[in-house]
Amino acid sequence: MAKKDKRIDAYIGKSANFAKPILIHLRKLVHEACPEVEETMKWSFPHFDYKGSMCHMASFKQHCTFGFWKAALMKDSDKLLEVAKSEVAMGHFGKITSLKDLPKDAVIIKYVKEAAKLNELNIKLPPRKTTVNKEELEPHPDFLKEMGKNKKALKVYEEFSYSNKKEYVMWINEAKTEATRNKRIADAMEWMSEGKIRNWKYLK
Numbered sequence: 001m002a003k004k005d006k007r008i009d010a011y012i013g014k015s016a017n018f019a020k021p022i023l024i025h026l027r028k029l030v031h032e033a034c035p036e037v038e039e040t041m042k043w044s045f046p047h048f049d050y051k052g053s054m055c056h057m058a059s060f061k062q063h064c065t066f067g068f069w070k071a072a073l074m075k076d077s078d079k080l081l082e083v084a085k086s087e088v089a090m091g092h093f094g095k096i097t098s099l100k101d102l103p104k105d106a107v108i109i110k111y112v113k114e115a116a117k118l119n120e121l122n123i124k125l126p127p128r129k130t131t132v133n134k135e136e137l138e139p140h141p142d143f144l145k146e147m148g149k150n151k152k153a154l155k156v157y158e159e160f161s162y163s164n165k166k167e168y169v170m171w172i173n174e175a176k177t178e179a180t181r182n183k184r185i186a187d188a189m190e191w192m193s194e195g196k197i198r199n200w201k202y203l204k
Contacts, residue, residue, distance in 0.1 A: 003037075003038060003039065004039060005039035005040060005041065005046075007041045007046075008027070008039050008041065008046045011023075011041070011045070011046055011059070012024060012027075012059075015059040016059065016061065016062075018097060018098065019059040019064050021099055022059075022064045022096055022098070022099060022102070023046075023057055023059060023064060025099060025102070026057050026064075026066055026102075026108070027039075027046070027057070029105055029108045029109055029112065030048045030055060030112050032109060033108075033109040033110075033112035033113050033116070034048075034050050034054070034112055034113065034116045036050060037049065037050050037054065037116075038050065041195065042056070042195060043164075043195060043196065043197050043200070044194070044195065044196045044197065044200040045057070045058040045059075046058070050115075050116045050119055050120075051116075051119040051120055051122075052069075052119045053069040053119075054068070054069055054070075054112070054115045054116060054119060055067060055068045055069065055112060055115055056069070060202070062095075062097065063095035063096055063097050064095075064096040064097075065093070065095070065096065066092065066093050066096065066102075067092045067093075068092055068111065068115045069115070069125075070115060070118050070119075070123070070125055071092050072125065072126075073118055073123060073125065074111065074114050074115065074118070075114065137162075137165055137166055137169045138169070138173070139168075139169045139172070139173075140169075140172050140173055140181065140185075142181065142182070142185055143168075143169070143172050143185050143188070146185050146186075146188075146189055147189070150189050150192075150193060152192075152193045153188070153189050153192035153193045156192045156193070156195050157192055160197070164197045164198065167197065167198035167199065168188050168192070168198050171184055171188075171198055172184045172185055172188065
């Protein structure tokens with residue numbers, strides 16, 4: 001029996017009408033390709049794990065996306081992941097607006113199976129190249145203080161990518177008044193405790 005996460009049921013239920021059949025279909029194919037898959041929510045959108053991160057899907061206002069965690073290592077015999085080979089992309093099937101935009105079911109299943117196999121073999125992604133021009137982030141002292149009190153939020157922050165950390169840090173640092181800064185810090189604590197990125201609202 002497939003293990004379903006009720007949070008993903010809720011996510012699909014809140015998505016736009018055009019997105020629901022797409023998300024339902026992708027979810028079905030992932031389970032068909034990898035019966036032992038585990039569903040979860042990370043950064044406010046659905047993820048599918050099997051011996052590690054495997055693939056994910058998301059719904060936006062006018063399109064959906066579907067991506068593989070280790071796309072850069074996949075064979076890509078159908079030439080669907082070219083973007084992922086050269087850069088990190090959230091979605092590797094482009095902007096999906098209807099079921100017609102998806103590759104054939106057999107192709108999606110083949111790719112999911114390949115992604116699962118990479119995790120089974122414990123094949124790791126190569127370390128990312130560090131960007132010399134990345135500025136060092138300087139979170140406001142009050143932001144650091146509150147994260148020190150909230151272990152859950154701190155853990156999520158530490159696991160964020162550089163860009164996700166920067167969005168929170170800059171948003172709080174750019175507050176014009178102390179009241180605004182305190183409100184933003186409170187919001188940040190709440191959102192990060194729920195695993196949400198700064199602009200999580202735009203993922204709806």
